[in-house]
Amino acid sequence: MDQIKLTALSHTVVESDHAVITGDGFVNSVVPGWTNCVVNVVINEAMGANFCQLLITMEEAGKLTGKTKASQIFFYVLEGGCTVKIDGQETKLKKGSYVYIPIDKAYVFDQAILDTKLLTFHKVYEKLDAYEVPATLIGHESDIEQTIYCDDPDLLMQNLLPDMTDLSFDMAVNIFTYNPGANLPFVETHIMEHGLIYLAGQGIYRLADKWYPIKKGDSIWMAPYCPQWFGALGKEPAAYIYYKNVNRFPTIV
Numbered sequence: 001m002d003q004i005k006l007t008a009l010s011h012t013v014v015e016s017d018h019a020v021i022t023g024d025g026f027v028n029s030v031v032p033g034w035t036n037c038v039v040n041v042v043i044n045e046a047m048g049a050n051f052c053q054l055l056i057t058m059e060e061a062g063k064l065t066g067k068t069k070a071s072q073i074f075f076y077v078l079e080g081g082c083t084v085k086i087d088g089q090e091t092k093l094k095k096g097s098y099v100y101i102p103i104d105k106a107y108v109f110d111q112a113i114l115d116t117k118l119l120t121f122h123k124v125y126e127k128l129d130a131y132e133v134p135a136t137l138i139g140h141e142s143d144i145e146q147t148i149y150c151d152d153p154d155l156l157m158q159n160l161l162p163d164m165t166d167l168s169f170d171m172a173v174n175i176f177t178y179n180p181g182a183n184l185p186f187v188e189t190h191i192m193e194h195g196l197i198y199l200a201g202q203g204i205y206r207l208a209d210k211w212y213p214i215k216k217g218d219s220i221w222m223a224p225y226c227p228q229w230f231g232a233l234g235k236e237p238a239a240y241i242y243y244k245n246v247n248r249f250p251t252i253v
């Protein structure tokens with residue numbers, strides 16, 4: 001018998017304080033200045049978030065030309081490779097490379113391997129008195145030390161930006177790796193907001209009072225104070241790269 005695909009089904013969930021975006025519902029956006037690429041706005045203000053997370057696939061002759069304004073942008077190479085030009089300096093990027101572009105800075109990404117996939121996090125920069133705006137920063141995840149998280153050697157954290165030691169940064173981007181069977185030691189509930197995408201593995205995420213099976217490629221938004229917990233399943237480590245707002249006064253009053 002012919003199998004009929006039920007097109008009304010999706011694992012994507014959007015709630016007021018969290019979202020799980022599996023990609024099956026993506027509809028592409030056009031971004032002025034970004035040519036020959038497919039752009040999906042995974043998380044942004046329209047959802048209730050205070051930051052933006054995109055997925056970009058660079059096609060034949062794909063090129064991103066732009067200048068940051070009020071928002072800084074963090075780019076991470078999920079697959080493939082390309083070149084970035086900033087301040088007349090050209091740097092080759094490969095899978096695992098990242099580029100932090102501060103406010104008010106022109107950039108060009110091009111010379112991409114076909115179907116290069118980039119992740120971005122965008123946040124309006126909040127300047128701190130007596131601190132300079134951070135400079136452009138280019139790095140690779142393999143150069144970042146893995147540190148033990150919450151005294152559990154099966155929970156490994158990499159801080160891609162120096163936000164722990166440099167208060168001029170108001171955002172953190174970390175890679176969090178869980179060895180098989182590892183889990184967060186408690187249900188976190190905090191003012192900081194998160195956006196993430198899974199780089200590897202699978203497991204169960206608790207968001208608010210719901211439980212979701214999650215795997216490589218899925219994205220999650222967690223609003224401030226959304227209770228959160230994750231446990232890794234399967235035989236390979238689970239890892240996600242995530243955004244967090246940090247280092248600023250906690251109230252406007």
Ligand code: UGY
Nearest residue numbers: 176188194228229242244
């Ligand atoms: O940094 C964090 O808040 C992190 N442990 N949260 C999370 O992975 N959901």
Ligand code: MN
Nearest residue numbers: 188190194228
């Ligand atoms: Mn958290």
